[in-house]
Amino acid sequence: MRLAAALVAGLFHFAVPVVAASSVGGETGSVHPDGGMPQQGRVSCPDDLQVLVERPYAARAGIEAGSTIRLRSAPDAEPCPALVAGLFEPQADPSKLMGTRPRVLFHLPHLQALAGREGEVDYFTVQLRPGVDAATAARDMEPLLVGTQVWRAADVVDRASTTFRVVSRFHAAIAGITLVAGGVFLACIMVLKVQERRAAVAAARLAGIPRRILMGWTVAEAALLSALGGVAGLGVGFAASAAVNAYYQRAYDTALVFSIVTGEMVVQGFVLAVVLGLGAGVVAGARLFATDPLEQLGR
Amino acid sequence: MSIIVTARDVTRDYQRGRTRVRALRGATVEVRRGDFLAVTGPSGSGKSTLLHLLGGVDVATSGEVSFLGEDLGRLSVEARAALRLREVGLVFQRFHLLPMLTAIENVELPLAAARVPRRERRDRAAAVLERVGLADRLRHRPSQLSGGQCQRVAIARALANDPALVLADEPTGELDRATSRRVLTLFQELNASGTTLVVATHDLELAAGATRRIEVVDGSTRP
Amino acid sequence: MRTVLTVAGVAVSTAMLADMLMLGGGIQQSFGELLESRGYELRVSPKGTLPFDTEATIPGWGTLRDSVEGVVGVGRVAPVLAMSVSAELEGGEAGGSGDVTRTLGLGLDAGNRSLYEVVEGDGPGVGEVLVDARLAEALEVGPGSRMRLGIASEFGTWGRSASVRVSGTGDFVFATARDMPVAMPLADLQALSGKEDEVSFAMIRVGADADPEAVRAGIAGVADRVEVVTLAGISDKLDERLSYFRQVAVILGSVSLFVAALLIGTITAVSVSERLGVIAAVRAIGVARRRVVGDLAAESVVLATVGGGIGIGLAVVVAGYLETILAGLPGLPVAVRFFVLRPESLATAYGLVIVSGGVAGLVPAMRATGREVTELLHREEP
Numbered sequence: 001m002r003l004a005a006a007l008v009a010g011l012f013h014f015a016v017p018v019v020a021a022s023s024v025g026g027e028t029g030s031v032h033p034d035g036g037m038p039q040q041g042r043v044s045c046p047d048d049l050q051v052l053v054e055r056p057y058a059a060r061a062g063i064e065a066g067s068t069i070r071l072r073s074a075p076d077a078e079p080c081p082a083l084v085a086g087l088f089e090p091q092a093d094p095s096k097l098m099g100t101r102p103r104v105l106f107h108l109p110h111l112q113a114l115a116g117r118e119g120e121v122d123y124f125t126v127q128l129r130p131g132v133d134a135a136t137a138a139r140d141m142e143p144l145l146v147g148t149q150v151w152r153a154a155d156v157v158d159r160a161s162t163t164f165r166v167v168s169r170f171h172a173a174i175a176g177i178t179l180v181a182g183g184v185f186l187a188c189i190m191v192l193k194v195q196e197r198r199a200a201v202a203a204a205r206l207a208g209i210p211r212r213i214l215m216g217w218t219v220a221e222a223a224l225l226s227a228l229g230g231v232a233g234l235g236v237g238f239a240a241s242a243a244v245n246a247y248y249q250r251a252y253d254t255a256l257v258f259s260i261v262t263g264e265m266v267v268q269g270f271v272l273a274v275v276l277g278l279g280a281g282v283v284a285g286a287r288l289f290a291t292d293p294l295e296q297l298g299r
Numbered sequence: 300m301s302i303i304v305t306a307r308d309v310t311r312d313y314q315r316g317r318t319r320v321r322a323l324r325g326a327t328v329e330v331r332r333g334d335f336l337a338v339t340g341p342s343g344s345g346k347s348t349l350l351h352l353l354g355g356v357d358v359a360t361s362g363e364v365s366f367l368g369e370d371l372g373r374l375s376v377e378a379r380a381a382l383r384l385r386e387v388g389l390v391f392q393r394f395h396l397l398p399m400l401t402a403i404e405n406v407e408l409p410l411a412a413a414r415v416p417r418r419e420r421r422d423r424a425a426a427v428l429e430r431v432g433l434a435d436r437l438r439h440r441p442s443q444l445s446g447g448q449c450q451r452v453a454i455a456r457a458l459a460n461d462p463a464l465v466l467a468d469e470p471t472g473e474l475d476r477a478t479s480r481r482v483l484t485l486f487q488e489l490n491a492s493g494t495t496l497v498v499a500t501h502d503l504e505l506a507a508g509a510t511r512r513i514e515v516v517d518g519s520t521r522p
Numbered sequence: 523m524r525t526v527l528t529v530a531g532v533a534v535s536t537a538m539l540a541d542m543l544m545l546g547g548g549i550q551q552s553f554g555e556l557l558e559s560r561g562y563e564l565r566v567s568p569k570g571t572l573p574f575d576t577e578a579t580i581p582g583w584g585t586l587r588d589s590v591e592g593v594v595g596v597g598r599v600a601p602v603l604a605m606s607v608s609a610e611l612e613g614g615e616a617g618g619s620g621d622v623t624r625t626l627g628l629g630l631d632a633g634n635r636s637l638y639e640v641v642e643g644d645g646p647g648v649g650e651v652l653v654d655a656r657l658a659e660a661l662e663v664g665p666g667s668r669m670r671l672g673i674a675s676e677f678g679t680w681g682r683s684a685s686v687r688v689s690g691t692g693d694f695v696f697a698t699a700r701d702m703p704v705a706m707p708l709a710d711l712q713a714l715s716g717k718e719d720e721v722s723f724a725m726i727r728v729g730a731d732a733d734p735e736a737v738r739a740g741i742a743g744v745a746d747r748v749e750v751v752t753l754a755g756i757s758d759k760l761d762e763r764l765s766y767f768r769q770v771a772v773i774l775g776s777v778s779l780f781v782a783a784l785l786i787g788t789i790t791a792v793s794v795s796e797r798l799g800v801i802a803a804v805r806a807i808g809v810a811r812r813r814v815v816g817d818l819a820a821e822s823v824v825l826a827t828v829g830g831g832i833g834i835g836l837a838v839v840v841a842g843y844l845e846t847i848l849a850g851l852p853g854l855p856v857a858v859r860f861f862v863l864r865p866e867s868l869a870t871a872y873g874l875v876i877v878s879g880g881v882a883g884l885v886p887a888m889r890a891t892g893r894e895v896t897e898l899l900h901r902e903e904p
Contacts, residue, residue: 159852166850167766173847174538174774177840181534181778185785188527192792195524287523347899356806357896377810384808391899395803412809456807 045080046110055087056253057102063087071104073115080114090254125153183276186229190222190277190284202293211289218288219281226277230270237261237269303464303495304353305329309362310518311348322348324518325362330464330497335490337509338499345518346499347468353497354387354466355379367463384413388457390467394449396441402428402452403437409459427455431485447478454485458494465489467498471505483508528789529829532875535782536833540871541841541861542775546768548862550761556695556857557753560636562600562725563734565756566590566741567749579603579720586745590724593740595732600636601721603629603711605673609653609704611661612668612685625657626701627671628694629711629721636725638705643690646706650689657702658691665690671704673715684714696855767848767860782826782875787882790822794890801890802898815887822883823876830875834868 051071053063063069065086070079088105112118128137138150194201201214241259248258311323323345330336330353338346351357352364355371358379364371367386371379383389396405403424410420428437431451441449450470457465467486471479483505490496490510500506514521568578580586583601591599607627628637635645638652643665646652651671653663663669665688672683686706694703712718728737734752741750751759761768794801804814841861848860890898 162850162852166848166852169847169850170844173844174770177534177538181531181538181781184527184531184534185781188524188531188785189788191524191527192788195796196792348896351806351896351899354806356899357894380805380808380810382808383806387808389803389806391799391803391806393799395800397800397804408804409807409809412807412813 044113044116045078046113049080049082049110049114050085050107051082051110052086052088052105053084054090054103056090058084058087061102071114179272179276182273183279186222186226186276187280187283190218190225190280191287193221193225194218194284194288198288198291201288205293215285215289218285219278222281222284223274223277226273226280227270229277230273233273234261234266234269237265301332303330303332303334304364304366306349306352306359306364307362309349309352309359309364311345311352311357312360322518323352323359323515326352326515326518326520328353328513328520330495332463332495333490333493334495334497335486335508335510336497337506337512338497338515339501339503339506339512340515342501344515346515348518349515349520350466350468350497350499354389354464355383356389384409385460386463388454388460388462388465390450390453390457390465390470392469392472394441394446394453394473396449396452396456398441401438401440402433402444402448402455405441405452406455406459409456413460424455424459427458428452430458430489431455445478446474447481450474450478450482451485454482454489458489463495465494465496467496467500469500469502470498471500471502479505524789525825528785528825529832531785532782532826532829532879533833533836535778535785536830536871536875537836537840538778539775539782539875540834540837540868541844542771542778543867543871544837544841544861544864545844546771546775547867548864549764549767549858549860550757551864552857552859552862553760553855554753554757556855557756560695560725562598562636562727563753564726564728564738564741565723565749565751565753566726566745567723567751569747569749579717579722580724580748581720583721583724584719586748587724589744590726590741593737593744595729595737595740596726597729597732598727599724600631600634600727601708601724602634602637603627603708603715603717603720604722605629605711605715605717607704607711607714608672608683609657609661610670610672611663612670623657623661625654626697626703627711627714628703628705629708630705631708637696638692638694638703641691641693643688646689648707648710649684649686650706651686652690652692652705653688654694654697654702654704655691657704658688660702663688671706671714682714682716684710686710695857697857698852698854699849699856700852779874779878782829783878783882786822786825786879787885789825790818790883791886793821794818794886798890798898802895805891805895806899811891814891815884818887818890819880819884822887823880825883826876826879830872830879833875834872837868837871838863 049071051069053069058064063084065084067084069082069084071082072079090103106114108121112120126137126141128134134152134154138152142150201218204214205211238261241261244259245257248254249256306326306328308325308327309323310321310325313320313322326345326349328336328338328349338349340346348357352359352371353366355364355366355374356379358364358372366382369382371382374382396402397408400408403421406424406428407420410423415423425434425437428434431454433448433451433455436444436448436452439448441452444452450473454465454467454470457467470486471482474482479502486496486498486505487508496509498505498509506512566580568580587599587601590596605627606624608622608624610622630637632647633645638654640652641655643652651669653661653669658664661669667688668685669688670683670685692705694705697703708721712720726737726741728734738750738752738755741748801814801818805811841863845859845861849856
């Protein structure tokens with residue numbers, strides 16, 4: 001892999017090699033071998049071994065900057081003392097959300113020595129010169145790097161975000177069903193409300209108040225009711241969103257934001273609620289005015 | 300004639316918000332088997348309250364109401380309900396028929412509650428509807444009947460369990476004059492065949508058609 | 523109309539509840555059944571991975587296999603090498619169609635058919651492949667066709683390639699929507715990929731009297747650089763990864779139940795308040811309170827029963843729709859279902875809606891009949 005890295009570095013702007021031993025978490029990169037299990041060579045403890053430990057794990061394990069920990073690349077390997085030079089905040093990366101293994105950052109030669117993999121890397125990232133097409137570069141690069149796979153960063157991101165796209169579609173479907181249920185509920189309540197006051201409406205009709213005005217009142221009331229419900233629902237939405245974020249950020253000890261209520265969603269939710277209310281008002285009003293006022297008064 | 304119900308010096312107080320209202324103050328009345336008693340009086344005089352006490356729908360705040368020798372004030376809510384089911388028929392101004400049930404099903408209701416077998420209750424309900432002149436309206440729902448017919452169904456329902464006493468509270472209050480007359484005629488026919496009736500009414504013609512009359516004024520009874 | 527709307531509202535809520543109950547335990551059951559159907563109780567994979575999880579491989583398989591087979595209780599060992607391969611139809615004198623498909627190649631021991639069911643033809647012998655039935659249809663190949671296989675990457679094919687004969691077509695039980703695999707002898711794929719002594723994972727069948735957990739511990743003892751997991755362990759890990767859906771199921775299921783109860787409770791409350799006169803009259807006639815309450819609650823139960831019944835049917839349809847969405851999640855075998863149509867889920871949803879509907883109806887009924895009959899009569903009679 002050293003040769004490959006040199007070749008790539010010569011061709012392109014620069015390459016960042018990364019090695020991951022089995023005792024630490026792997027990383028996603030642009031160029032990496034087909035297989036993952038390292039062939040262990042001679043293991044040695046590097047002098048002045050210093051590492052960074054991820055903050056959430058350090059907090060759980062009681063590790064602080066300045067602590068000395070012991071590291072080994074395999075259960076039967078010789079442990080090496082390492083100074084914790086500092087803690088690092090893991091990047092908020094959705095694809096690593098479910099990763100349960102803590103991450104430790106080494107100087108590359110230190111980990112290569114510790115893992116007995118001198119001169120090897122698991123993958124390296126490549127920054128292209130300005131104007132170079134990533135797909136073309138990858139296609140050109142792969143034959144040079146036999147035994148490796150080359151990924152465009154965009155493809156890596158795309159793969160990692162597929163899950164989230166699917167989950168978003170799932171949420172949209174659930175929202176659609178909820179909308180149907182909400183619409184039915186609202187229509188039901190409006191029908192009940194107009195039925196409650198059918199005598200008053202009948203009296204108003206007999207008194208000569210135009211149907212148009214009474215219908216307008218019914219529809220306006222339904223719209224107002226659903227607008228109020230919409231505002232309350234948005235309040236619940238904000239609270240639920242905050243609760244979801246608080247829960248998952250705590251559960252996964254991450255700064256990732258899981259639920260966002262955007263301005264667009266607020267407008268969409270509110271408009272939908274009012275439209276549903278108008279629809280329910282029209283349905284209820286139409287039903288109310290379909291009956292003779294005298295009949296409604298029970299005469 | 301044997302006594303069915305007596306009320307002696309009964310009072311009935313109600314709490315209306317923070318105010319305590321005395322609906323009846325020292326009312327006394329005796330109903331004998333075969334009576335057709337009209338209770339008259341202005342609105343709010345306590346006629347309905349007196350009827351409710353006589354039928355065990357309500358209990359007196361003081362005084363005693365004895366129904367077939369039983370002190371109603373000593374009976375539990377459910378015991379009074381059971382007594383009403385067997386011995387009292389109630390007729391209301393607004394009929395209060397179950398709209399989703401047919402005429403015969405409405406009449407069957409108290410029979411079903413009294414656990415009368417299905418076939419028997421159907422026969423009895425049909426017979427009592429025939430007695431009130433609705434043999435051809437058995438399968439009609441209240442919405443398909445006139446006000447007078449609805450009230451006759453309600454009377455049939457009151458008669459279904461062959462009660463010792465029928466109490467009617469403003470039975471003609473929602474009916475026109477001609478229909479009211481037919482209801483009076485029906486009551487007179489029922490009374491003639493042995494039914495004991497107490498009717499609270501504003502309707503002077505109905506009151507005049509009764510065999511006995513008392514007046515309730517400001518919660519007190521006057522013969 | 524309001525009855526129709528209530529029934530519709532209850533139906534939608536029931537459908538959502540039933541779907542969430544199906545979702546709650548569906549994937550674990552579905553995946554568990556899929557794993558168990560293969561008849562291998564343990565999986566050995568590279569440390570920190572699950573089978574098909576990554577393209578990592580176990581090196582030095584020959585030595586490791588000897589160690590594993592030496593563990594007491596180990597019955598059969600079935601190694602699998604999984605690699606991205608390119609497949610090109612070889613046909614006629616032109617020497618190929620030119621269309622290259624990237625797919626998943628599975629190298630299996632001879633006679634190991636645990637990852638596929640043969641649809642047509644036979645399992646692969648040396649120099650042969652069995653092609654996923656969907657892929658075979660897409661490429662228009664069948665038993666006897668010839669294909670050229672190479673090792674594929676995102677950007678093309680590299681290394682050696684080999685001409686192989688299609689022995690048959692099959693359904694691959696762990697295939698994802700994206701991968702339409704081909705199976706071939708392990709040695710063939712190892713030679714093609716240059717991974718002569720590597721496998722991606724191995725399936726272990728334990729002996730008749732052996733305890734899988736004990737065998738797992740035994741293998742872990744002799745092979746510390748691999749992950750040895752029981753089927754339950756795999757299922758638990760998958761469940762852990764998909765815990766989000768379980769949580770969603772609990773929240774949405776609870777909300778649905780609440781909405782159904784609220785709807786029925788509202789309707790019953792309005793219905794009761796409209797009929798206070800009748801209720802008072804019926805109570806005055808002497809009908810016992812419990813009977814009146816029972817009748818009113820029964821109306822709610824009927825609403826819940828009818829709405830719930832329709833909702834159960836709707837749930838099946840909605841589950842199918844949601845399943846098509848979630849089937850797009852990467853890396854999950856096509857055979858795994860998020861929404862497993864389990865009678866107990868449907869019965870639980872139906873039962874919960876009926877009970878909650880009954881309770882929601884009971885409250886206004888109790889309140890109405892608990893009031894003094896005379897008070898109600900005073901209100902209703904002028």
